[in-house]
Amino acid sequence: MALVAALVAVVLLAVPLALVIRASLFADERGELEREALAAVVRVSPQFAAGDAVELPAAQDAELLGVYDTAWRLHWGTGPAVADATVRRAATGKVAQQQSAGEIVVAVPVSDAERVIGVVRASTDTGEVWQRILLAWLALAAVALSALGVALLVARHQARALTRPLEALATTAAKVTDGDLTARATASGIAEIDQVGATHNDMVERLGGLLRHEREFATNASHQLRTPLTGLQLGLETALSTPGADLTAATREALEQSRYLQHTIDEVLRLARSEASSPGGPAVRAVGEVLKQAERRWHGPLAQDGRRLTVAPEPGTARLGVPGRTSNQILDVLLDNAHRHGHGTVRVTIRELGGVIALDVEDEGTLTLDPTSLFSRGTTTGQGSGIGLALAREMAAAADGRLDLTRGRPTTFTLLLPHQGEEPGAAS
Structure with missing residues (x-):
């Protein structure tokens, strides 16, 4: 597109310029002939009509000079024997010009005492003018081709600058299509x-x-x-x-x-x-009830392994409301973790910390994993899937809470949840 635009611009500029060059060179040639004729006029004496000789100046190459009398006959110089139409028009007292297919003619009247006594005729072949015109057109064509060449280079560079990122984008899209979602x-x-x-x-x-x-x-x-x-x-x-x-x-x-x-x-x-669970909605349960449900679910599995489960809420905390389903799920993860990876008695305690409920899940084991990667998905000792703790932390964050490892020996996890006020009728 850039090349086509440059081509149109060059054509629109070059064609008028070529016509101007042609007209200008023909006008220059007519002007040169007129100067030659005027230089010859001053050599013609008033006695010209009486037969006085005329010494014409040396003409340029391919230029012809001739002097005609009022009888339209050639007396001196070179030209047609009988005056042509251009000479006859000049006899009226004005400079006459004529351009034909093969010749340019300029005729200048010779006057004496306000009377035309003769005409100087200057002519030249148009072939030489056309040679100069063709040379000028060739130079113009060379400049135009150079401009098109530069436009072609710029267009190719610009095209590559545009297509290269598009090709890269297409390659990236193809990688995504093939399943590489990191592209x-x-x-x-x-x-x-x-x-x-x-x-x-x-x-x-x-x-x-x-x-x-x-x-x-x-x-x-x-x-x-x-x-x-x-x-x-x-x-x-x-x-x-x-x-x-x-x-x-x-x-x-x-x-x-x-x-x-x-x-x-x-x-x-x-x-x-x-x-996130809506605060104060139907998902809110008394923390004491949540602990009772967790105790019913996990007392049997721990007892089968000869281990105890104790639940010890601080006085006045059992009626505090927490997101029931979220708390149940997180407690299940922590108790399952203690069951699978811990040792001895499992203790669940509840504390109230100024608007925040702290649930501690502690067993008598020792943490063997790196605490910095403990909540990363896939982190496990080889006996689990490595999903539970990461899932529990995500659930706690979704409920505006927080789950952390507070001690490595004995292993203790603490869940912090904003309490939702007291649940009426809940056991204390």
Whole structure:
């Protein structure tokens, strides 16, 4: 496009300029002939009509000079024997010019006492003029071609400057299509292309976030559902295999477990959508009730391994409200972690710290992992998936809380949650 624009500009400039050169060179030649004729006129004496000889100046190459009398006959010099139309027009007392296909003619009258006594005729062949015109046109064409050459180089450079970042952007898009969500478009220095690249990077970033949320939802759900599903299956199998078992009680327990499974799914979905629990809403539960539910779920599994679970809330803290489902899920992660990786008695304590509830989960084990990477996904001693603590911290952050390791020996995790006031009717 740049080359076509340059070509149009050169043509629009060169064609008129070529016509101007042609007209200018012909005008110069006519002017030169007129000067030659005037120089000859001053050599013609008043006795010219009486037959006085005329000494004409030396003419330029290819130029012809001739003197005609009033009878239209050539007396001296070179020219047609009988005066032509140009000489006849000059006889009226004015300079006459004529340009034909092969000749340029200028005729200048010779006057004496305000009377025309003769005419000087100067002529030349147009071939020499056309040679000069062609040489000028060749020079003009050379300049035009040079300009087009420069335009071509600039256009190629500009085209590469534009296509190179576009090719790089296409390559990046192809990598993303092949599944490489780490591919990012780099800056090119061209504002419009950089804007497209930035939009592309934002799109890939969001796409990667959506895929990451989907993968994390699947892993979080499988991690959180594994333990309650196992407990539900064991309870039902025990009720079926035990003669005289209370099936009604087993059914109630199974219903409670299924409700807890539903709450687990809801909580994991809420975390995947980054929706925080609304303060004071139906999700708020008394922390004492949350601890009782956790004790019912984990007393049996710990007792099977010969370990104790103790719950010790400080006086006046049991009625304080916390996000019930979030607290249950985090406590399950911490108690499961203590069950799998800890030793001895597991203690859960509650403290009130000026508007914040602190839940401490402590066992008699010793931390063997690097505390700096403890809450990173995939960090494990080889006996787990490495998801639980990272998931618990994310849930705590979604509830405007915080989960930290407060001691490595004995291993103690502390969950800080803003309490939502006291739950009426809750056990103290």
